[in-house]
Amino acid sequence: MPDVDPPGWELPLLLFAGFRTLIDQLHESLAAHGHPDVRPVHGFAMQAIGVHGASISEVGRRLGVSKQAAGKTVDRLAALGYVERVDDPRDARSKLVRLTPRGLDSLRLAAEIFEALRADWVVQLGAERVRSLESSLRTVIPAAGYPVDVPGWFG
Template identity: 45%
Template sequence: MSRSGADLALSLLGGFRTLVDAAITELSRRGFDDVRPVHDFAMRAIAAGADTASELGRSLSISKQSAARTIAVLQERGYVSREPDPRDARRKRLQVTELGLEVLHTGEEIFDGLREQWSQKIGAGAFETFETHLTSLVGAQPVRFDTPGWMARDLGSRLE
């Protein structure tokens, strides 16, 4: 059976969606029922240094207004905070809170478990070969933090 390039792209996207949906379901089961994929992208960008709405917007390839809405949601839920900048008292810097770090670490544990489930499903050797081939095709760092931006430039209505 011959498949098209579009079928391959949809299968890869389906794999991503399957993993993300399972992770979100498990996060909810573990008490984090208010976390969405974009929240993970945003918290990772903030942890990596995007400590203002403008910087977060650039990092995620979304508008400053969308970044501000994301920040407001994350603050309301206790995942990020604004702290005074030690170098400039007029400036407030974003930081991921302990709760936010707990969500990120819990999500990583869940993804490790999902990876293991996939490995068991097709066999460890076949899965290792799959990962090796996939890495050779997409690179060792296939996704940047700005990934949400390439699908839709204004994510504001989908952040909550």
């Protein structure tokens, strides 16, 4: 006499709602700590740039988008002061995209906040259920990394 299983269409909704909950809480907290203008897509892009910097093309490859799209995102990040372009001394074609101190700060903060958010889940669910959730998801998702072309992918 177990309850009937929920309909299949609820699973993607729950996963998305969980994702969105975390991202919304992240950006709420980021906004409260001096980063009100950064959007979810910017966080992924800065992650792709990394602390050592990267070329536009490399950023595009890491995000799974064209280098043109990566270039535009870098432009906006630069306008917000999170990123700067410097000439690559080893390749006159290439410009290195580097995080500014502000960009590094936002990345550091985001890591802290994600840690706190996971800790919240542990409080609500218990450490075991959170680990179980993570391990279940690791089982069902393909090994390959996921492109982060969310807006284009979805719409």
